[in-house]
Amino acid sequence: MKQMPHLDSAPSTPGRFKMDKSPFIHHRLRWHSTPCAKLTFWSLVLLGLILMFFFHSSQSNSNSSPISSSFSDYTTFSWGGPKWEKRVRSSAKVRAPNGISVLVTGAAGFVGTHVSAALKKRGDGVLGLDNFNDYYDPSLKRARQALLERSGVFIVEGDINDEALLKKLFEVVPFTHVMHLAAQAGVRYAMRNPASYVHSNVAGFVSLLEVCKSAKPQPAIVWASSSSVYGLNTKVPFSEKDRTDQPASLYAATKKAGEEIAHTYNHIYGLSLTGLRFFTVYGPWGRPDMAYFFFTRDILKRKAIPIFEAPNHGTVARDFTYIDDIVKGCLGALDTAEKSTGSGGKKTGPAQLRVFNLGNTSPVPVSDLVSILEKLLKVKAKRTVMKLPRNGDVQFTHANISLAQRELGYRPTTDLQTGLKKFVRWLRFDISSSMAFGDIVNERDKHVVRSVVHFVLDEHPINVPALFLSSAITHLQH
Numbered sequence: 170m171k172q173m174p175h176l177d178s179a180p181s182t183p184g185r186f187k188m189d190k191s192p193f194i195h196h197r198l199r200w201h202s203t204p205c206a207k208l209t210f211w212s213l214v215l216l217g218l219i220l221m222f223f224f225h226s227s228q229s230n231s232n233s234s235p236i237s238s239s240f241s242d243y244t245t246f247s248w249g250g251p252k253w254e255k256r257v258r259s260s261a262k263v264r265a266p267n268g269i270s271v272l273v274t275g276a277a278g279f280v281g282t283h284v285s286a287a288l289k290k291r292g293d294g295v296l297g298l299d300n301f302n303d304y305y306d307p308s309l310k311r312a313r314q315a316l317l318e319r320s321g322v323f324i325v326e327g328d329i330n331d332e333a334l335l336k337k338l339f340e341v342v343p344f345t346h347v348m349h350l351a352a353q354a355g356v357r358y359a360m361r362n363p364a365s366y367v368h369s370n371v372a373g374f375v376s377l378l379e380v381c382k383s384a385k386p387q388p389a390i391v392w393a394s395s396s397s398v399y400g401l402n403t404k405v406p407f408s409e410k411d412r413t414d415q416p417a418s419l420y421a422a423t424k425k426a427g428e429e430i431a432h433t434y435n436h437i438y439g440l441s442l443t444g445l446r447f448f449t450v451y452g453p454w455g456r457p458d459m460a461y462f463f464f465t466r467d468i469l470k471r472k473a474i475p476i477f478e479a480p481n482h483g484t485v486a487r488d489f490t491y492i493d494d495i496v497k498g499c500l501g502a503l504d505t506a507e508k509s510t511g512s513g514g515k516k517t518g519p520a521q522l523r524v525f526n527l528g529n530t531s532p533v534p535v536s537d538l539v540s541i542l543e544k545l546l547k548v549k550a551k552r553t554v555m556k557l558p559r560n561g562d563v564q565f566t567h568a569n570i571s572l573a574q575r576e577l578g579y580r581p582t583t584d585l586q587t588g589l590k591k592f593v594r595w596l597r598f599d600i601s602s603s604m605a606f607g608d609i610v611n612e613r614d615k616h617v618v619r620s621v622v623h624f625v626l627d628e629h630p631i632n633v634p635a636l637f638l639s640s641a642i643t644h645l646q647h
């Protein structure tokens with residue numbers, strides 16, 4: 170089984186270009202190439218753009234079942250047909266003796282990609298579902314999709330509000346589990362686009378549960394809640410027993426609503442439901458809208474970064490949790506989830522209903538996060554201290570994880586320093602050089618692709634046009 174190009178693999182040395190002392194400092198690559206290599210490089214650029222164009226037009230023109238989407242922002246997804254069903258089946262095929270078959274919603278998202286890869290690696294059947302929305306640069310989602318495809322995970326393009334699609338998926342595959350990670354994330358964006366939170370986190374969740382409750386057999390569902398449900402609570406560390414009725418953002422309110430909705434479906438239909446309250450998850454392949462990610466980008470660009478401060482110079486802190494620890498928690502939740510008790514919409518007995526904190530139990534002030542980044546990047550940040558805005562942020566988070574420890578065997582092992590080091594290493598090398606090079610054996614081709622990637626990163630450090638990259642890579646493989 171192929172591993173995701175992660176951070177632990179040492180990056181390969183750059184090819185014929187030489188980096189300045191710190192590749193971060195000037196974002197400049199010097200070419201030491203022959204005219205022939207340059208020609209190949211620019212041919213690839215052209216080829217990539219042509220392939221991208223064809224990819225997009227063939228997608229929008231392709232056939233199949235109609236899609237219902239009540240949300241005007243969503244494009245029409247196409248799905249269905251024998252070939253599509255074959256791909257769905259093959260992706261969801263269980264290969265390990267006691268494996269499970271999991272529908273992962275939000276599979277092209279940060280946590281979804283990592284969880285899908287981990288499940289696939291241990292031989293479970295995995296089918297992804299994602300609407301590839303543009304809350305942040307979808308090219309990063311496409312790059313994650315390309316990665317998953319290489320390990321045999323197919324991501325169906327569609328929205329969780331599309332009940333016809335969900336029903337079809339359950340017709341094709343009797344999923345034993347659903348890992349529901351599709352959501353509108355981000356606490357501050359909720360003030361700008363409240364409808365999107367209701368659409369994904371409330372309506373979308375209900376749509377999914379409606380289909381799950383009617384499925385025969387019903388799957389067990391593990392889904393992403395959030396540390397933000399603790400809202401304005403002041404007692405720390407946050408325990409699952411604490412009140413969660415003071416959300417500070419609409420995002421938090423929709424996650425809290427999700428927990429109540431979960432209760433209802435468990436109660437009425439016997440669905441087994443486990444909610445995981447994630448605490449500020451970070452790491453490679455992460456979300457560019459999150460502070461650690463855009464701080465890194467802005468420090469490199471010598472841009473000022475706004476660091477929030479609570480009233481009276483109070484510290485703002487987060488219980489930052491590394492992605493690999495979160496993945497272990499998700500797998501632990503799936504593995505300990507009991508079966509749903511209902512079938513075809515009818516409950517036959519009480520079912521499991523759980524909620525767990527998945528945090529790191531060691532909050533770090535945001536200013537310390539910036540200091541760690543400064544050291545790793547070897548660049549001094551331009552700090553601008555700002556009052557904590559009243560748009561959803563809470564002053565601190567801190568998880569009590571004893572319940573998850575006991576029931577899921579959850580034991581986070583990565584501190585912020587170590588996790589950020591891995592993130593920076595990914596940003597620096599893996600996002601480019603080892604992104605998908607495992608199969609390219611020819612050294613010359615590796616150099617050319619790396620050059621393309623570094624060229625792109627040089628101009629747009631974060632915005633990696635993944636389709637272009639995978640097109641270039643595919644071309645080289647043939």
Ligand SMILES: O=C(O)[C@H]1O[C@H](OP(=O)(O)OP(=O)(O)OC[C@H]2O[C@@H](n3ccc(=O)[nH]c3=O)[C@H](O)[C@@H]2O)[C@H](O)[C@@H](O)[C@@H]1O
Nearest residue numbers: 354355395396397447448449459460461475476477535562
């Ligand atoms: O734990 C969670 O449940 C939530 O964690 C994160 O939310 P948040 O902790 O606010 O993460 P960031 O937006 O990355 O902010 C991290 C810290 O940086 C601070 N920050 C953020 C932005 C900024 O410009 N300056 C700044 O100091 C925030 O106040 C916060 O303390 C995710 O974005 C949510 O989707 C997730 O549900």
